[in-house]
Amino acid sequence: MTPLKDSNLKTYLLIAIMVIAGPLGNVLLGKGMKQVGNELSLWPPSHLLHSGLAIFTCPTIWLGIASLLCFFVAYMLALSWADYSYVQPASSLAYGVVALLGYWMLGEKISPLRWAGIALISLGVFVVGRTNPRTAEHV
């Protein structure tokens, strides 16, 4: 077993990776989907195929997927020693970062009420984040 302090440090490091790579991935996906957006249709099947091709030949989508993969690997490692209901909320500081990136990179208009909501989400994340990482003895 690793000492508790060491384990906490590793958890924080992984969460830092998650907080940056996750939102960046989502913003890139958003950018990519807007680029191919007007070609999308799910029915009939030939249109579905065409939509799939349009999505998976878009470089921005692949950049987003790569970024989300970094997020996912960090997430899996963190989950192997800390509880899901601790890691998931702590990682979700990302909800604030994604709004900033959407504003800077995509020029999205964000209403004051939406900023307030996002701030409240971050407050909730902070409150949740200050609880003990390990609560279940075993599955």
Added chain:
Amino acid sequence: MVQAILFTLIVVAGTGGELCVSRAMKEVGGAISFHPRAIVRIILRALRVPWMWVGVGMMAVAFFSLLGALSRMNVSFVVPVTALSYIAGALGGLTFLGERVSPQRWLGVFFVAVGVLLVFLGNR
């Protein structure tokens, strides 16, 4: 209507998938080393746990729903709304993984829920 379906799929399939992955990783055991070879070994071991595949399948559904949502809505709206998964996550951790959810953590979840509500109202 399409919006509601997409958000439901993102939250329910996404959280369900993460719960399954978390359960699988607990079976695999803690990651002790950050060495690339150790990480690969953990991933290979994780792929042999059935819960991992159920989880990955559900996350794939959530991913395509997310792509659908992002093609018609702003990322700064879609992602905060998916914070609804906090509520699903606390409930799922409680029932499915046997984790104890403290009153303080419930308070945080409550703030998040109100925050999501404000984001929704701010979109009108």
